[in-house]
Amino acid sequence: MNIQRWLHVHPGRRFVIGVPFVWLLIFFVVPFLILLRISVTDMGNGVNPFAPLMQAVDGSLHIMLKYQNYLSIFEEVDKGSGAKAWGQTIYLEAYLTSLKYACLTTILCLVIGYPFAYFIARAKKSVQPALLMLVMLPFWTSFLLRVYAWKGILADQGVVNNVLVWAGFIQEPLQLLYSDVSMLVGMTYVYCPFMILPLYATLVKLDFRLLEAAYDLGASPWKAFWLITVPLSKAGIIAGSMLVFIPCVGEFVIPSLLGGAENIMIGRVVWDEMFSSNNWPRASALAVVMILFILVPMAVYNHYGAEREAAGKE
Amino acid sequence: MKTSSSQALLRLLQAHFGKLWLLVVYLFLYGPLLFLILFSFNSTRQDAVFTGFSTRWYEALLNDSRLVGGFFLSLKVAVITGTLSTILGTFAAFVLVRYQRFRGRSLFSGLVSAPLVMPEVIIGLSLLLLMVAVQHAIGWPERGATTIVLGHTLLGMAYATVVVAARLREMDRTIEEAAMDLGCRPLQVFFLVTLPNILPSLVAAWMLTFTLSFDDVVISEFLSGPGVTTLPQVIFGYARRGVNPSIYAAATILILTVSTGIIAYSILTMRAQRRRERDAQAAVLAEIRSVEENVGTA
Numbered sequence: 330m331n332i333q334r335w336l337h338v339h340p341g342r343r344f345v346i347g348v349p350f351v352w353l354l355i356f357f358v359v360p361f362l363i364l365l366r367i368s369v370t371d372m373g374n375g376v377n378p379f380a381p382l383m384q385a386v387d388g389s390l391h392i393m394l395k396y397q398n399y400l401s402i403f404e405e406v407d408k409g410s411g412a413k414a415w416g417q418t419i420y421l422e423a424y425l426t427s428l429k430y431a432c433l434t435t436i437l438c439l440v441i442g443y444p445f446a447y448f449i450a451r452a453k454k455s456v457q458p459a460l461l462m463l464v465m466l467p468f469w470t471s472f473l474l475r476v477y478a479w480k481g482i483l484a485d486q487g488v489v490n491n492v493l494v495w496a497g498f499i500q501e502p503l504q505l506l507y508s509d510v511s512m513l514v515g516m517t518y519v520y521c522p523f524m525i526l527p528l529y530a531t532l533v534k535l536d537f538r539l540l541e542a543a544y545d546l547g548a549s550p551w552k553a554f555w556l557i558t559v560p561l562s563k564a565g566i567i568a569g570s571m572l573v574f575i576p577c578v579g580e581f582v583i584p585s586l587l588g589g590a591e592n593i594m595i596g597r598v599v600w601d602e603m604f605s606s607n608n609w610p611r612a613s614a615l616a617v618v619m620i621l622f623i624l625v626p627m628a629v630y631n632h633y634g635a636e637r638e639a640a641g642k643e
Numbered sequence: 644m645k646t647s648s649s650q651a652l653l654r655l656l657q658a659h660f661g662k663l664w665l666l667v668v669y670l671f672l673y674g675p676l677l678f679l680i681l682f683s684f685n686s687t688r689q690d691a692v693f694t695g696f697s698t699r700w701y702e703a704l705l706n707d708s709r710l711v712g713g714f715f716l717s718l719k720v721a722v723i724t725g726t727l728s729t730i731l732g733t734f735a736a737f738v739l740v741r742y743q744r745f746r747g748r749s750l751f752s753g754l755v756s757a758p759l760v761m762p763e764v765i766i767g768l769s770l771l772l773l774m775v776a777v778q779h780a781i782g783w784p785e786r787g788a789t790t791i792v793l794g795h796t797l798l799g800m801a802y803a804t805v806v807v808a809a810r811l812r813e814m815d816r817t818i819e820e821a822a823m824d825l826g827c828r829p830l831q832v833f834f835l836v837t838l839p840n841i842l843p844s845l846v847a848a849w850m851l852t853f854t855l856s857f858d859d860v861v862i863s864e865f866l867s868g869p870g871v872t873t874l875p876q877v878i879f880g881y882a883r884r885g886v887n888p889s890i891y892a893a894a895t896i897l898i899l900t901v902s903t904g905i906i907a908y909s910i911l912t913m914r915a916q917r918r919r920e921r922d923a924q925a926a927v928l929a930e931i932r933s934v935e936e937n938v939g940t941a
Contacts, residue, residue, distance in 0.1 A: 341829055341830075342742065345734055345737050345738060345742075346738050346742060346745060346751075348731070348734045349731055349734045349735035349738060349751075349755070349800070350738075350747070350751055350754075352731055352800070353751075353754040353755065354754075356770065356773070356793065356796075356797045357754055357757065357758065357797060358754070359773060360769035360770050360772060360773040361769050363769065363772045363773055363776055364765075364768065364769040364772055367772060441668060441671075444661075444664050445664060445665060445668045448661040448662075448664055448665050449665070451661070452661075452665075460665070462905075462909065463669060463672075464672070466901075466902060466905060467672050467673065467676060469854055469901050469902075469905060470676065470894075470897055470898045470901050470902070471857075471858050471875070471878075471894065471897055472858055473858065473860055473875050473878055473879060473882070474679065474878065474890070474893070474894040474897065474898075475675050475676070477679075477878070477882045477890060477894070478675035478676070478678050478679045478894070479675060480882065480886065481678060481682065481886055481891075482674070482675060482678055484886070488678065491692070518671065518672070518675070521668075521671075521672070522672075571760075572760075575760050575762070576760075576762060576763075578762060579762020579763065579764045579765065580762075581763065581764050581861050582860055582861065582879070585879075585883060586879075586882055586883065596762065596764040596861075599764055599765075599768060600764065600864075603768060603771075609772075612768065613768070613772070616764070616765050616768050616769070619762065619764075619765060620761075620765060623760075623762070627760050630760065631753075631756075
């Protein structure tokens with residue numbers, strides 16, 4: 330089909346589909362392909378930040394794919410002998426740290442957010458919009474500034490330590506900032522609303538008469554909760570967990586402000602490779618592996634999202 | 644005696660556990676905001692003790708040319724991003740809701756929502772690589788405000804699509820069909836019927852994407868060039884160096900502006916809703932009355 334006829338069939342429709350489609354292809358698909366391409370090349374010389382993919386050698390065109398960048402994520406080079414061995418490279422450690430914080434944050438958000446969403450869903454219908462707006466309101470003010478506030482709150486001479494010393498719980502200020510504590514508090518604080526909102530959306534649709542029926546039939550509140558409320562809110566739990574887990578893996582700002590030397594996450598490492606070491610191919614390879622790490626949760630999220638959509642249509 | 648009082652306390656806790664939990668989590672969500680507001684008025688650089696009321700950090704803020712310059716750059720970037728994202732998002736929402744069948748639809752719907760779940764670091768890095776490649780080839784765009792806008796719009800469009808598509812799904816299509824039956828051309832239908840109907844969602848999408856852009860630091864860090872720093876970038880730079888109460892002052896201004904705006908917006912929409920309901924009721928009553936009169940005269 331030639332392009333003129335193609336445009337002629339439904340000019341308006343083609344235009345409406347074409348504009349966002351072309352935009353997404355140019356600014357989302359092409360950049361990703363470039364990322365993949367650079368991740369399989371060598372570091373370039375002084376002028377080019379990376380080596381060309383194709384090169385003419387002896388009159389024939391060679392395509393060179395290098396997988397060193399990927400190997401170097403898992404392989405340690407012994408400085409003395411130059412021997413390579415599988416080991417705990419800084420990259421592998423950064424991935425594991427990222428996964429650790431993402432998992433812990435997801436669990437914390439679920440533990441805090443589930444009862445919270447449940448109680449909002451059971452509150453009077455007239456106050457529910459106000460309660461929800463109160464959850465959303467901090468989301469509209471700067472994320473960066475809210476994280477920054479924790480720096481002052483958790484500092485050695487900060488509010489929390491001063492209150493604890495004043496109350497006599499501790500003698501010396503605790504090291505809260507630049508530790509696991511500040512990382513988890515900051516990440517839970519920022520991502521909790523992402524857990525609460527999808528949980529609320531499923532819990533508010535739950536028919537609470539089912540619980541009454543369970544009580545009438547002799548179930549304890551605890552048993553009724555596990556057998557009825559939790560299974561019926563599964564979609565919300567999964568959606569919320571993925572919405573927290575995925576951005577946590579790539580988090581960049583919170584470890585920079587609240588983390589110490591121990592809490593290096595992969596987002597930061599990608600940045601350093603790119604701008605400090607100027608190693609574009611390795612930064613690209615690290616980013617590609619990062620996508621692989623979040624591909625599984627993304628697929629789970631999409632699967633349940635599609636299911637939800639189908640359920641909504643019925 | 645002691646056991647009974649502790650039992651009473653336990654019962655009290657059980658009865659009000661829900662409210663207590665809500666209260667504690669709201670405190671957790673709002674504590675840092677209150678901290679920022681309180682300590683922006685502190686008279687010293689202290690973080691833990693409020694030593695006295697002063698507005699010196701607000702003066703310092705206004706005299707800080709980097710913060711002020713960053714503010715105006717961010718404002719410009721956010722306005723353009725909000726507008727571009729809303730336009731593109733409306734297109735994409737139309738495609739998602741109205742065009743159920745076309746080649747590449749599943750690819751399209753995947754692409755639209757992908758930026759929502761993609762870590763910003765990857766969006767920033769891959770866009771930077773694209774910009775460098777394009778600049779290498781045609782000498783444009785220079786890294787700076789333009790590239791930041793492009794990056795923010797990629798993310799903003801995804802959010803705008805979600806907001807507009809939700810409204811578009813709810814919309815009553817029969818009024819569009821009525822307009823078409825009365826001879827409107829498709830474009831007229833869009834501008835005279837569809838657009839006024841989805842306008843509130845466009846406003847919401849614009850505000851959301853404006854905020855997103857005004858607040859973003861990661862994509863800006865990747866895409867900005869030398870000498871171009873948005874407000875969040877300036878703040879990020881200061882924040883990594885230590886405590887600076889001028890930033891508390893900036894935060895306070897932002898928090899108060901945003902919360903006033905949102906509260907005013909929700910009161911206005913609630914009022915409009917109530918007025919619409921009242922008007923509808925009045926119309927029904929008038930109708931009933933006229934019917935009654937007609938019956939009476941007959």
